[in-house]
Amino acid sequence: MANTPLTPGIVSGRLGAEQYRDNFADKAPPLTPHEAAVAADRCYFCHDAPCVTACPTAIDIPLFIREIATGAPRAAARTIFAQNILGGMCARVCPTEQLCEQSCVRETAEGKPVAIGRLQRFATDTLMAAGGHPFTRAAPTGRRIAVVGAGPAGLACAHRLAMKGHEVTLFDARPKPGGLNEYGIAAYKTVGGFAQAEVDWLLGIGGISLRNGMALGRDITLDGLRAEHDAVFLAIGLAGVNALRAEGEDKAHVRDAVDFIAELRQAEDLSKIAVGRNVVVIGGGMTAVDAAVQSKLLGAETVTMVYRRSRAAMGASEAEQNLAASKGVRIVTGAAPLRILGEGAVEAVEFAYTKETASGLELSEETFRLRADQVFKAIGQQLEGAPEGLALSGRKIAVTGPGRTSLPGVWAGGDCAAGGDDLTVTAVAEGRDAAEDIHATLMGEG
Amino acid sequence: MADLRNDFVGIKSPNPFWLASAPPTDKEYNVRRAFEAGWGGVVWKTLGEDGPPVVNVNGPRYGAIYGADRRLLGLNNIELITDRPLEVNLREIKTVKRDYPDRAMVVSLMVPCEEEAWKRILARVEETGADGVELNFGCPHGMSERGMGSAVGQVPEYVEMVTRWCKANTRMPVIVKLTPNITDIRLASRAAHKGGADAVSLINTINSITSVDLDLMCPEPTIDGKGTHGGYCGPAVKPIALNMVAEIARDPETRGLPISGIGGVTTWKDAAEFMALGAGNVQVCTAVMTYGFRIVQEMIAGMSDWMDRKGFSTLSDFTGMAVPNVTDWQYLNLNYITKAVIDQEACIKCGRCYAACEDTSHQAIGMTPERRFVVKDEECVACNLCVDVCPVEGCITMRRLAPGEVDPRTGRTVPAEYGNWTAHPNNPAARAAE
Numbered sequence: 001m002a003n004t005p006l007t008p009g010i011v012s013g014r015l016g017a018e019q020y021r022d023n024f025a026d027k028a029p030p031l032t033p034h035e036a037a038v039a040a041d042r043c044y045f046c047h048d049a050p051c052v053t054a055c056p057t058a059i060d061i062p063l064f065i066r067e068i069a070t071g072a073p074r075a076a077a078r079t080i081f082a083q084n085i086l087g088g089m090c091a092r093v094c095p096t097e098q099l100c101e102q103s104c105v106r107e108t109a110e111g112k113p114v115a116i117g118r119l120q121r122f123a124t125d126t127l128m129a130a131g132g133h134p135f136t137r138a139a140p141t142g143r144r145i146a147v148v149g150a151g152p153a154g155l156a157c158a159h160r161l162a163m164k165g166h167e168v169t170l171f172d173a174r175p176k177p178g179g180l181n182e183y184g185i186a187a188y189k190t191v192g193g194f195a196q197a198e199v200d201w202l203l204g205i206g207g208i209s210l211r212n213g214m215a216l217g218r219d220i221t222l223d224g225l226r227a228e229h230d231a232v233f234l235a236i237g238l239a240g241v242n243a244l245r246a247e248g249e250d251k252a253h254v255r256d257a258v259d260f261i262a263e264l265r266q267a268e269d270l271s272k273i274a275v276g277r278n279v280v281v282i283g284g285g286m287t288a289v290d291a292a293v294q295s296k297l298l299g300a301e302t303v304t305m306v307y308r309r310s311r312a313a314m315g316a317s318e319a320e321q322n323l324a325a326s327k328g329v330r331i332v333t334g335a336a337p338l339r340i341l342g343e344g345a346v347e348a349v350e351f352a353y354t355k356e357t358a359s360g361l362e363l364s365e366e367t368f369r370l371r372a373d374q375v376f377k378a379i380g381q382q383l384e385g386a387p388e389g390l391a392l393s394g395r396k397i398a399v400t401g402p403g404r405t406s407l408p409g410v411w412a413g414g415d416c417a418a419g420g421d422d423l424t425v426t427a428v429a430e431g432r433d434a435a436e437d438i439h440a441t442l443m444g445e446g
Numbered sequence: 447m448a449d450l451r452n453d454f455v456g457i458k459s460p461n462p463f464w465l466a467s468a469p470p471t472d473k474e475y476n477v478r479r480a481f482e483a484g485w486g487g488v489v490w491k492t493l494g495e496d497g498p499p500v501v502n503v504n505g506p507r508y509g510a511i512y513g514a515d516r517r518l519l520g521l522n523n524i525e526l527i528t529d530r531p532l533e534v535n536l537r538e539i540k541t542v543k544r545d546y547p548d549r550a551m552v553v554s555l556m557v558p559c560e561e562e563a564w565k566r567i568l569a570r571v572e573e574t575g576a577d578g579v580e581l582n583f584g585c586p587h588g589m590s591e592r593g594m595g596s597a598v599g600q601v602p603e604y605v606e607m608v609t610r611w612c613k614a615n616t617r618m619p620v621i622v623k624l625t626p627n628i629t630d631i632r633l634a635s636r637a638a639h640k641g642g643a644d645a646v647s648l649i650n651t652i653n654s655i656t657s658v659d660l661d662l663m664c665p666e667p668t669i670d671g672k673g674t675h676g677g678y679c680g681p682a683v684k685p686i687a688l689n690m691v692a693e694i695a696r697d698p699e700t701r702g703l704p705i706s707g708i709g710g711v712t713t714w715k716d717a718a719e720f721m722a723l724g725a726g727n728v729q730v731c732t733a734v735m736t737y738g739f740r741i742v743q744e745m746i747a748g749m750s751d752w753m754d755r756k757g758f759s760t761l762s763d764f765t766g767m768a769v770p771n772v773t774d775w776q777y778l779n780l781n782y783i784t785k786a787v788i789d790q791e792a793c794i795k796c797g798r799c800y801a802a803c804e805d806t807s808h809q810a811i812g813m814t815p816e817r818r819f820v821v822k823d824e825e826c827v828a829c830n831l832c833v834d835v836c837p838v839e840g841c842i843t844m845r846r847l848a849p850g851e852v853d854p855r856t857g858r859t860v861p862a863e864y865g866n867w868t869a870h871p872n873n874p875a876a877r878a879a880e
């Protein structure tokens with residue numbers, strides 16, 4: 001008999017084929033040309049527009065929207081890509097309600113911003129569907145640069161360097177490029193194999209040789225890279241995960257949310273992905289929401305997200321919290337895990353309510369238990385495998401200005417570098433700006 | 447409740463909203479629907495001579511100009527006068543007038559420039575019981591090449607002559623419809639007046655090419671790879687029409703000549719504006735072609751609501767009220783000095799006022815890093831551009847400096863008295879007169 005959401009334990013195939021398809025369909029489907037025209041007409045073409053200030057890559061938003069409005073979506077896409085070569089992915093994954101759209105004057109005016117993200121997708125999809133690459137490379141400089149990590153930061157940096165005429169080798173430990181675009185972002189935000197298609201399209205600039213399965217610290221060393229290249233850009237993201245430090249964390253079916261998500265993103269067939277009947281997700285950020293929502297979409301009967309602080313303190317935006325709620329995820333705030341209960345495998349999690357006090361967060365006496373046959377830990381990622389000799393700031397690589405590390409000739413950006421939000425778009429901005437600085441430094445020297 | 451009843455050159459209608467001679471009034475079916483919807487009157491689609499009717503193109507007839515959200519702002523057409531037999535039109539006019547005796551039924555006419563031709567058709571229109579005729583001297587395309595329409599309307603002598611023929615050959619009121627495709631509209635209205643016209647109506651459509659198909663390299667609407675100029679109408683032409691109506695209304699030579707206002711009338715407010723500038727009633731075409739006949743309900747309700755608010759009980763209470771306030775530039779009060787003021791509460795910080803004033807006007811708006819926009823009175827020339835580009839209605843207003851205040855831009859004290867260009871020291875003519 002086929003499984004259902006009520007089947008106990010961790011099983012696959014809880015839903016029918018059609019339901020999987022519907023659940024993991026495009027969260028915000030592309031605008032039709034008519035919808036795009038109507039949406040674009042709402043933009044006021046602001047002076048020194050606040051939305052541009054709010055965009056970490058400073059895309060000229062009023063200009064690209066005007067280009068859409070006047071029937072030139074490919075010109076619009078070029079405007080976007082000139083600032084943000086991953087404008088296609090950003091259009092899908094940016095928390096626009098906290099960035100550009102939050103600052104849009106029409107949000108101020110009537111609580112309804114211009115649909116900047118969806119318009120950006122309209123433009124970039126149009127250009128990418130037309131094929132070809134919109135930029136050409138400058139004359140070769142003869143410089144060789146190593147970029148480690150093919151996530152958004154590494155890709156943006158590599159592209160900008162290639163455009164400037166440098167030769168780039170792009171290393172990544174994983175079998176596929178894309179970083180969290182490929183292994184992390186929620187499936188319904190980037191459907192249809194977009195992450196790989198985007199990387200292929202980006203590499204169309206030429207001059208970037210991609211070396212997957214090459215881990216820094218295992219297959220290559222920073223010293224080796226420095227010896228063979230004129231500059232090195234580190235964009236290795238946050239490969240480690242934080243520990244829960246709750247009793248019983250080692251029981252079976254207690255898992256890091258990022259691993260689960262990566263498995264899901266790589267699945268050929270979602271009905272083969274097993275998920276618990278009662279799922280508990282611990283954490284309050286984007287990763288927690290994504291794990292919770294996707295568990296629910298895979299057919300878990302109950303999914304509860306538990307965060308130790310208040311709702312307002314959650315890393316996940318209000319829009320993401322609403323998305324989770326709309327999919328039937330229960331959000332519990334102000335509670336922290338005490339212990340994982342169960343014989344060998346998890347059966348329940350015991351939580352204590354928390355109190356915000358002057359000296360920090362304290363556990364109260366009051367506790368409760370949640371039934372769970374699967375627990376996902378989503379309490380943050382951390383830097384792992386940073387080469388020796390690099391100064392750190394907190395738990396990330398210390399950088400000054402456009403990504404300069406403590407070592408000459410070595411730059412860093414994206415999640416692995418200190419400063420900035422851990423967002424795709426921020427990673428792109430940092431990669432691009434480091435590339436400009438590397439270029440200026442190398443060409444200034446010669 | 448305001449009384450909307452209209453008496454235009456003796457033609458009575460329950461309200462001042464008529465349909466202009468055009469597709470909406472081309473046949474019985476449409477006109478019955480229009481009357482059912484509440485329209486006060488119609489000017490039947492222009493009739494031509496007896497005989498084989500004209501033929502229209504069989505490709506597209508219209509071109510369009512859009513605003514945001516594909517809102518139709520301007521329409522252009524290359525349609526001709528009615529393409530249905532005269533016989534059929536006259537029969538239908540008669541039955542509709544019989545069934546709707548309280549509505550205005552005016553028949554638009556265009557026949558060759560011979561007295562006999564006009565005489566013949568006038569007699570036949572009289573038989574229908576219609577209330578009046580409108581002479582179509584305005585159509586800018588198709589008919590003018592045949593020596594009719596604007597070919598007549600552009601020559602004041604012809605306007606006068608044909609009007610006189612018509613007056614001599616019918617007891618019905620004669621309204622002369624004017625073409626705007628002329629440099630001074632008053633020459634045409636004076637001619638109509640001299641010919642004995644009971645009224646003029648204006649404007650007909652404006653010569654235009656709405657757009658060019660950049661693939662075909664051809665004007666639109668495109669008929670088999672070619673296009674031609676058409677007649678422009680709709681909201682976009684209203685300012686042109688209002689000016690022409692006002693020019694005639696304040697022309698001493700035609701003082702008191704009734705005017706039927708046409709051109710871009712879309713709402714009750716447009717109608718009230720035409721009437722304030724001297725039109726005795728209005729005619730509508732594009733607005734019903736865009737939204738259907740039902741809009742007349744909004745026009746009736748809106749007009750009477752406004753009249754109640756203003757304390758006007760009949761249309762004549764406000765008709766022509768704005769005419770004395772239309773003047774020539776040289777008589778405008780140069781001592782009326784205002785400054786733009788931005789309401790910081792209402793401002794949404796889009797910066798459009800800044801861009802407009804900084805790039806194209808007088809650098810009179812300051813911008814702080816927090817995006818606070820403030821007018822610099824010492825630079826503001828009161829051009830009003832910021833008000834026009836601000837997306838928030840009422841956010842920027844113009845404050846009048848009181849007499850005795852110092853204008854920080856000029857350093858001069860604002861005089862209490864009126865002073866215009868004719869007496870201004872910079873005016874060479876003024877000095878010569880001294």
Ligand SMILES: Cc1cc2nc3c(=O)[nH]c(=O)nc-3n(C[C@H](O)[C@H](O)[C@H](O)COP(=O)(O)OP(=O)(O)OC[C@H]3O[C@@H](n4cnc5c(N)ncnc54)[C@H](O)[C@@H]3O)c2cc1C
Pocket residue numbers: 093094095148149150151152153154171172173174177178179180181184185186189214215216217235236237238239258261286287290385413414415416421422423424425427
């Ligand atoms: C589950 C999840 C959901 C998210 N959702 C969103 C979202 O909706 N919107 C948003 O804006 N952001 C989201 N983020 C954050 C966003 O994905 C990251 O901020 C962004 O990917 C950071 O880019 P990066 O290039 O710095 O790092 P990554 O994308 O992490 O890429 C780092 C790359 O380096 C490689 N690497 C790591 N170590 C080594 C090594 N030693 N040697 C060689 N290669 C190495 C990795 O394989 C990886 O390919 C999400 C993050 C997660 C975890």
Ligand SMILES: Cc1cc2nc3c(=O)[nH]c(=O)nc-3n(C[C@H](O)[C@H](O)[C@H](O)COP(=O)(O)O)c2cc1C
Pocket residue numbers: 466467468469491492521523525526527528554582584585623649650651678679680681683708709710711729730731732733
């Ligand atoms: C398709 C079309 C056909 C028209 N045909 C005539 C006509 O036969 N006779 C006439 O006097 N005016 C004709 N007109 C002009 C209208 O009566 C009216 O003067 C003009 O459209 C301006 O009014 P509006 O802005 O309300 O449309 C026509 C207009 C249109 C759009």
Ligand code: SF4
Pocket residue numbers: 042043044045046049050051052061062065103104105106114116796
């Ligand atoms: S703030 Fe909004 S309205 Fe202004 S330019 Fe940006 S998107 Fe357009």
Ligand code: SF4
Pocket residue numbers: 785786802803807808809810811821825826827828829830831832833
């Ligand atoms: S009225 Fe004209 S000059 Fe004055 S602030 Fe506005 S745009 Fe500038």
Ligand code: SF4
Pocket residue numbers: 788789792793794795796797798799800819835836837838841842
């Ligand atoms: S145009 Fe209006 S809303 Fe925009 S900044 Fe100026 S005053 Fe404010």
